[in-house]
Amino acid sequence: MRSEIAIDLGALRRNVRTLLRALEGAELWAVVKANAYGHGAVDCAGAALGAGATALCVATVPEALVLRAEFPGTRILVMGPAANREVAQARDAELALVVSGDEIPEGVAVHVKLDTGMGRWGLSELPALTREVVGVMTHLATADSDVEYARVQVERFRAATEPLSHLQRHVANSAAALRLAEARFDAARCGIALYGLSPFGEDPAADGLEPVLSWTTEVAQAKLLRAGESTGYGRLFVAERDTWVGILPVGYADGFRRDLTGTEVRVGGERRRVVGAVSMDATAVELPGPVPAGAPVTIVGRGMPLEEHARVAGTLTYELACGIDSSPTRARRVVMDAA
Ligand SMILES: *Cc1c(COP(=O)(O)O)cnc(C)c1O
Numbered sequence: 001m002r003s004e005i006a007i008d009l010g011a012l013r014r015n016v017r018t019l020l021r022a023l024e025g026a027e028l029w030a031v032v033k034a035n036a037y038g039h040g041a042v043d044c045a046g047a048a049l050g051a052g053a054t055a056l057c058v059a060t061v062p063e064a065l066v067l068r069a070e071f072p073g074t075r076i077l078v079m080g081p082a083a084n085r086e087v088a089q090a091r092d093a094e095l096a097l098v099v100s101g102d103e104i105p106e107g108v109a110v111h112v113k114l115d116t117g118m119g120r121w122g123l124s125e126l127p128a129l130t131r132e133v134v135g136v137m138t139h140l141a142t143a144d145s146d147v148e149y150a151r152v153q154v155e156r157f158r159a160a161t162e163p164l165s166h167l168q169r170h171v172a173n174s175a176a177a178l179r180l181a182e183a184r185f186d187a188a189r190c191g192i193a194l195y196g197l198s199p200f201g202e203d204p205a206a207d208g209l210e211p212v213l214s215w216t217t218e219v220a221q222a223k224l225l226r227a228g229e230s231t232g233y234g235r236l237f238v239a240e241r242d243t244w245v246g247i248l249p250v251g252y253a254d255g256f257r258r259d260l261t262g263t264e265v266r267v268g269g270e271r272r273r274v275v276g277a278v279s280m281d282a283t284a285v286e287l288p289g290p291v292p293a294g295a296p297v298t299i300v301g302r303g304m305p306l307e308e309h310a311r312v313a314g315t316l317t318y319e320l321a322c323g324i325d326s327s328p329t330r331a332r333r334v335v336m337d338a339a
Contacts, residue, residue, distance in 0.1 A: 002249045003217035003299070005326040006334045007039055009047040011210040015196050016051035018208045019177055019188070026184040028052065028177075029077065029170070031191030032067070033059040038255070038321040039195050039213055042070050043335050048194060049074060057189050061086035061095065068093045077111060079189075081121070098137065102127045111135035111168070116156040117149065126160060135168035136161050140183065143175035144199045150176065154183050175199035178207050197317040201307055214301030215324065219246035219267060220282075222290045231284040232276035236261070244287040246272070248297055251281040254331065255324035256299065263312040266298040267291065 019028050030048035032041045045056050045067055055075035058064050061083075064076045077096045087105045090097050096109035100121040104110055109132060115122030116138045126136070138157045142149045154171060161169055169185040174193035176183035196211035198204040204211060223246075225231060225239035231247075246267060250256050258278045264271040265285060272285040285297075298304045306317045313320065326333045 001332050004332045006214045008212050008336045010338045011196055011212045012047045013051035015194050015209050016048050019190055020052050022178050023188055027054045027187035029055040029057050029187050029189045031057040031189050034322045037195050038324045061090055064095045104130050109134045111137050114138045116153040136164055137170045140176055143173055215299040217248050217250050217297045219291055219295040220249040221247045234277050237276035244289050245284045246287050248283045251279045251283055253280045259313040263309050266304050268295050
């Protein structure tokens with residue numbers, strides 16, 4: 001076993017209920033794009049629906065088709081653009097499409113996207129609506145960082161869609177669902193919070209969220225570096241005095257990125273620093289002394305939050321989570337499904 005990725009669907013269900021309480025009656029749509037942010041789309045979608053989510057959101061038609069096979073009667077919304085060939089597939093599979101252009105396809109449910117300030121996908125004005133249009137939406141650029149700007153976007157959306165209250169109106173992502181009441185409308189599209197990660201980069205417990213993913217491995221080998229000896233490519237870490245290091249059988253090919261040098265993991269419960277260059281399949285940690293091969297290591301989990309790695313890498317938990325490779329050629333994936 002190189003490493004083990006455990007997915008706690010009980011925690012995911014509790015996160016769904018926490019979000020539903022925050023939403024005070026608005027629907028919760030589970031965003032499971034990018035293989036549920038690396039957590040496993042089918043497992044996470046099933047758990048989210050079981051706990052009260054009423055639709056699934058993905059980025060691409062192929063992602064939606066995989067889910068359609070598993071969840072025949074469920075609403076599935078494709079949020080990214082669909083190619084012509086994919087529109088036909090979406091029609092056959094009874095998906096719903098988000099449309100950001102003037103042309104509204106026929107025979108498939110459509111949610112029209114307005115650009116109220118994200119400056120990315122979306123129309124600046126509503127097009128002529130056809131009977132295919134069942135929803136109207138926008139996406140917030142700063143719900144996690146600049147609430148004032150998010151409020152401006154919400155007000156633009158409200159003004160533009162005021163006469164359309166018979167359609168499903170949806171704006172909120174996780175950050176807005178948790179902390180921006182006026183963005184709730186009819187439904188919120190929540191991703192990161194389902195997985196128990198803070199959209200604000202803070203301790204998820206501050207919003208009542210529980211991390212769903214944990215990632216563990218073992219020390220494959222402990223090695224004594226004599227003063228002046230180094231570990232890893234480029235000799236980025238040179239021991240100043242005799243130093244024990246533990247070699248972990250996990251590297252950037254598994255999603256433990258090269259810019260995580262300097263972060264910490266827990267070895268036998270104690271925090272230890274990652275030293276030297278992270279390589280494709282191996283990572284070194286500094287140890288106070290020898291440990292036996294097989295000593296347990298928590299990369300992500302209790303006492304070692306993903307948010308902390310994100311800070312060291314100068315990125316978001318979104319990006320780190322998507323990059324964790326839990327395919328069977330790299331890791332053992334364990335799904336815990338206690339109610
Ligand atoms: C990914 C995405 C979301 C979910 O955002 P979170 O911050 O993960 O909750 C919502 N809406 C759209 C359009 C998205 O692309």
